[in-house]
Amino acid sequence: MREFFETALSGQMLALYGSDILVTLYMTLVSTAMAYLIGIPLGIILSVTDKDGIHPLSPVNKVLGFLVNVLRSVPFVILLVMALPLTKVLVGTKIGNTAFLVPLVLSAAPFVARMVESSIKEVDKGVIEAAQSMGSTDLQIIMKVLLPEAKPSLIIGGAIAMTTILGYTPLAQLVGGNGLGATAVQYGVYRFEPAIMYIASLFLIIIVQILQEVGMSLSKKTDKRI
Numbered sequence: 001m002r003e004f005f006e007t008a009l010s011g012q013m014l015a016l017y018g019s020d021i022l023v024t025l026y027m028t029l030v031s032t033a034m035a036y037l038i039g040i041p042l043g044i045i046l047s048v049t050d051k052d053g054i055h056p057l058s059p060v061n062k063v064l065g066f067l068v069n070v071l072r073s074v075p076f077v078i079l080l081v082m083a084l085p086l087t088k089v090l091v092g093t094k095i096g097n098t099a100f101l102v103p104l105v106l107s108a109a110p111f112v113a114r115m116v117e118s119s120i121k122e123v124d125k126g127v128i129e130a131a132q133s134m135g136s137t138d139l140q141i142i143m144k145v146l147l148p149e150a151k152p153s154l155i156i157g158g159a160i161a162m163t164t165i166l167g168y169t170p171l172a173q174l175v176g177g178n179g180l181g182a183t184a185v186q187y188g189v190y191r192f193e194p195a196i197m198y199i200a201s202l203f204l205i206i207i208v209q210i211l212q213e214v215g216m217s218l219s220k221k222t223d224k225r226i
Contacts, residue, residue: 008195016183021203023097024179027169028207031101032162035108042068042109043116044142050121054128055138071110076168079103080175095176100169108165115161119153120146152219159215163208180204 007013046064049057074082080103084094087102123146131145147154170181180200188197 007193008199013196013199017180017200017203020178020180020183020200021207023177024166024169024181024204024207027097027100027104027172027177027179028162028166031104031108031165032158034101034105035112035161035165036158038105038109039112040116042113043120044146046113046117047120047146048138048142050117052121054132054141068110068113071106072114074107076103076107077171077174079107080171097172097177097179100172100175100177104165104168107168108161111164112157112161115157116150116154119150119157122153123149151222155219155222156215159212159219162211162215166204166208166211180207 042064046061046068047053048055049061049064051058051061053061071079083103083106086106087099088094090102091099093099127145127149128141131141136144169179170185172179173182173185180203184197184200184204187193188195188200
């Protein structure tokens with residue numbers, strides 16, 4: 001057993017795990033934040049323009065919904081390759097951790113948009129009708145009613161989005177990126193060091209659990225119903 005973990009627990013590998021944790025958190029948190037910057041407006045538009053929304057607009061809803069569904073339907077590995085020209089334009093390179101953020105955001109933003117749409121649709125209709133009866137504009141309803149009321153659900157959605165994005169990070173090695181997942185693949189699979197794969201995967205599991213716990217805790221604190 002000691003020989004099995006000897007290489008995986010060497011000083012060099014422990015240092016690598018430490019840097020990989022930081023890289024993994026960087027890719028996950030930054031791409032999640034960027035995906036939400038794109039996904040929240042898209043989700044709001046999808047919800048507001050729905051037939052049961054506060055401002056039904058079928059053409060906009062159908063076109064935007066179609067585009068979101070198309071992006072969600074493309075497998076991430078294929079999207080990663082398709083996004084290479086755009087990645088080059090946006091970040092100046094097709095390889096590395098920062099370049100990997102582009103396909104991550106493109107993949108996550110439509111997913112986030114649908115989660116935001118779902119969260120907003122869960123808001124009590126009575127609260128919306130009360131705001132409308134007081135003469136609130138659509139923008140006021142969105143900013144002061146829909147988003148605040150949907151905050152607990154949005155936070156849980158954020159935790160789900162982060163863990164989903166985290167699951168894509170092993171593919172960073174396809175574009176010369178790093179991270180726990182990339183190390184697990186490069187060392188554990190390609191170099192036949194299963195102990196390294198197990199330890200890197202354990203760190204990923206721990207990160208997922210922490211993100212989920214933080215998300216659930218924040219959601220409970222912002223939920224006025226509890």
